[in-house]
Amino acid sequence: MKLIYLILAATCFCATALATTNNNNAVTFESEITIAKQGKFHSKLLDEDIPFNLYLPKHYHLQSKQHTYPVIFINGAHGNQFFHAVTGLVEFYSRFERMPESIVISLNYSGHYPEINTNGMWTSREVIDRYGKPELFNQFMKQELLPYLTQQYRANDKRMIIGVSGSSIYPLYSLLNDSDLFSDYVFLASSDMIGMGFDKNVDIIEQLASLPQKNNIKHKSLIYLADADDDLEKNQLSAKNHQRIKQYKADLAKAGFQLEVASIENERHYDALLKTLMNVFELQYPESLWAPKYRHLEAQPGNTLANIDAFYQTLSEQVGFTVLPRGDRWNSVNNLRHTSVRLERAGKLEQALQVANRWQQDWPYSAEAKLATAKLMKKLNQQDKAMLVLNKAIVLATEQQVANLDAYIDLQKTWQSQSE
Template sequence: MIRKPFFTFLPLCFAAWTLCAAQDPVVGQPTPLTFAQRVTFESKVLDETRTFDIFLPESFHEASPDHTYPVVLLLEGEFFLPVAGAVRHLGSVERMPDSIVVSIPTFTDNYYAPNYYLNGSNFWPKEWERFSFDGPAEKFTAFFRRELFPYLKKHYRANRHRTIIGTSATAAYVFHAFCREPGLFKAHVAIAAGDFLGMGYEPGKTLIDEMVRSMEKEPERDAILYVASTKSDAVWAPEIETNLAQLHQKLAPYGTKKLTYISELVDDPGHYDIVLPSFLKVVEMMYPKARWSVNFQELEKKKGNALQHIDAHYRALSQDLGFTVLPKADRWNSGDCLRSSGTRLLRQGRVEEAIQVLRRWTGYRPHSPKAHMALAKALKVAERFKEAISTQKKAVALAKQRDAAHLDKYQELLNSLTGKAKAHH
């Protein structure tokens, strides 16, 4: 037999591959992914139309009215995507509470902050005597107090735990809020802003001095302050490093349990590169991992009622943070939530405790067919068939709207419960 060289088949193989490659796969119309809202706001306080973007937790529309949310306010729209993405991820893995992120564009809209005296700053043009903005800081303050915050509370269940983030020039209002508007925000974050510390409301007087005076007036003030710049900025303007060190030193007497602060020079070379790393540091300041992370299994092992131990933990956490923190109803790929806790308790034969925990899950997620079905299964084990059937009927009704692809499973359990109830009698 004569063997043909392998390469003689290559043209045919290549032709066949070319033909396959040339045929595009059949695809449907691309669907945009929506994760945020843009709101247009007719402000009477500012006498202008403002726009702002809002990110809401994924569970927002499913959660009960008992759930309220902290607010992260960005004064730079450029950083809305990375910060909202970080908040979404950290909330899903229970590293921080589910939160609302709001960004206010400042490059296209007016920005209101004090026209600070530069006091010889090397970071800005030498001919500038003052840093000029579009109007007084009081306009932003009134806008936040009288319009934006009430709007967020009414429409999005926002609570009073607020963080404000400014970068570079937009940090000007952040410093003003810390100095002159205590209580308006819990956390004040000024990134790439060490140069501002040497500026002041009056010539020769710095914001460092003003911040110290603010703490002298209210030494027990409950607040968080984070100020940072990069080493590359300090090369450009050496006073930045001095400013940051001086702030750290002068706030030291006020660094109590209530005032938490960081004033640092970081290695990242880019002026704006530190936004996301800085935000992650602020998260740890606000929600220390050692205090925030909850091991539900450890709470279940304690002597007594599991749900009571879970509630006690979150009451203490709420007391520390100043707003109501509720146990996570459900979590992606985690055992530290009510869903997983109820399932474990049921497997351990702690049926009544499981029912309590799963009933709380349905209370927190009243529109979840999975929550109602889980509760119905626990009630079935307890042979409380009438209540189990009523609960599973709710699950079936909800599944028709929200989980139609698995409707047969919901109906199957309802049929089983009905049969068990008849046999039991």
Template sequence: MSVLKSIKSFSLFIFLSVSMLCEAAVTVSDQSPIVIGEELLLKSEILNKEIPLKISLPSNFALSSEHHTYPVIFIVGKHGHQYFHTVNGIVKHLADVERMPETIVVSIDGGSPSPDIYHNNMFGNQPSNKWPSWGEPDMYHQFYQDELFPFLEQQYRANNKRSVVAISTSSFFPLNNLIHDKHLFDTYIFLAAADIIGMGHTPNKTMVDGLAIRLSKSSKVNPLIFFMVADDDLKKQKKYQTNVDKLKSKLSQIEGLPFTLRIYDNEGHYDTLIKAMLDVIEIKYPKSLWSAKYRDIVAKPGNALKNLDKYFDQLSQHYGFAILPRATRWNSVNRLGFISTYLIRQNRAAEAIEVAQRYTKYQPKSWQAYESLAKAYEANNNREHAIENANVALKLAKYEYDKKRLNQYIQSITPTIK
């Protein structure tokens, strides 16, 4: 017993000694927040109030030129603010690895108002047969169209390709928008709304009925529509399964309608969000069209830059907005910066110059772009232009390590005066 006590005491002494040493040795030398977006209040003259927004921009937004415009994913209502980080994380990662276009993510707290809703006994025991309207949806529609969209276009180069993510009761405004043909969004993503679609704008009529009437009308372009449901929701109430079956039956009969219904096994009400977003992105931006292999493209017969432009012009035509080859990507060969170097190695220096020039056009504030152009000129035996662009890179570089390396490079290509 005494030996055990001694061992315990010795162990405690060592633990305390090590802990004290660790406390003494570990200090924080620098500390700063990790910024993933911005939160702001947008003052609306139409609504006569301030609207809370969270906005996250693409990773390369600050470096990119005005040639780059971005689709927007809106997450509306209280659910939007709650799940902003989740959706933004998915989008940012997949955009960064070029599995989808670089995209702005915006959440709008309070941005999902509703007209009168007849709940049709879909939502527990309610004292009346309908919920009164809130938030004036027609005015919110005007706010989106006349204030929010122009603001995003002017401040963040947003384009007119807009998706909305609507979760549970935050689905009311997007459903109302879709049923009444308001044309705010080109993609509607509904999650956890098996009960909501059984409600309606008039007695004994459901959202499903309204959707079927609206979407059966001829239209030049129908929006993409996704309904993503957890199986746990359908097990709660038989009527929720009936709603989903009715939705599938009615919308599947509409020829040419881009409609997707997914039911997720072993998932709860909000649990489907990540799986659903991954499925939506894969359907909308299939890997067969994305994840371009830049080296394979420039290896084809013809000019390297023209081959890249042809590929991305076809992608742009398919999606209806300008999709450009990536100037830079972390740890990837699929970027203009690498392709310029790759072409130099292939003894295609003149083409490397063209690619590097495009790099500087797309990212005029990037010192790496001008360094790439300098090295392409050097490979093409144009030392004067190499030095000129290396000096531009030096002026743009912020960190001393980069400046030192660029100075060494400039000295190495500058003729020695004897």
């Protein structure tokens, strides 16, 4: 396995210290905002380079190894084109705890698939030619790419793949032939594709109706098929397929699949992508379960940290992967940082320290988490521990060039003078 990063993608501001003059006013750009990487994965199995885009969660570099992330794949040329839109939505939803922080990957030239008969769905051609090595591609995913993502980026087993229009062929092929490879399948503008067939004698809709039972029946796999209402109005064959597949919902449920079929109103073809994904995320991660009010957890009887842990243990069991409490969150009171502050104000210093300590353990590269923990240790007369944690905070703050580094150093000097 060999991974080659080619460029930094999605750069919003370019050229360090680039100055331009407009009406005698100099504008200087001193940094870049980069949200993703573009690279190639060399597959020994396929004997070729697989190009892809990679987005990591905002807090990935601050969090511990205990934090793992679902992976959202978006397939093919459509995946490459819509990568920025998908990552933007994922970043927004995860920022406000409407879904888990997730890794997003676009397979830029599609997963491989065999020849497919169009069955009249595309009048311009009878057959879509075979692409690549379909008999090996899923082995590449399981033996090379997925282990790499797990080892290198803490990916977990919750995997979604998105197929849009013609780029849905590989996800459909994978669903029919190796359904456990992905946890969830999302299709947009694909009601024509499901009327096609990898077998001349049966179309994909009929094959979906006879899917074998999933290995993990406890957590149903989502199959979400969405089309813009404009597409369904213009294409009678797609509209017929869109309705026809609904009759197999019960059969799919018995096999461990949750089929949802949606018409996205007031949209045209690709335009429906963001609404589709919003529907999917809200279906999978309902606000009532996913966005706890930490004050409610603090108000429950017993130890606050134990209450928080109990909530997230239950949530983890429901979604099928480990979910940890949010250490910090911009402009929000629903996180460990604010819980610790509220407990301190209430005079519950020991519980405040427990929560702050969990924050700095879960976010070991957060200078702010260590600073908060050190201050509480100091209040509880744990002088030596407080200084040790403060020193670690200063190291991190220096490395990360935090804006208020001077405040860290001033506090260190104050504590040192107090101990003399």
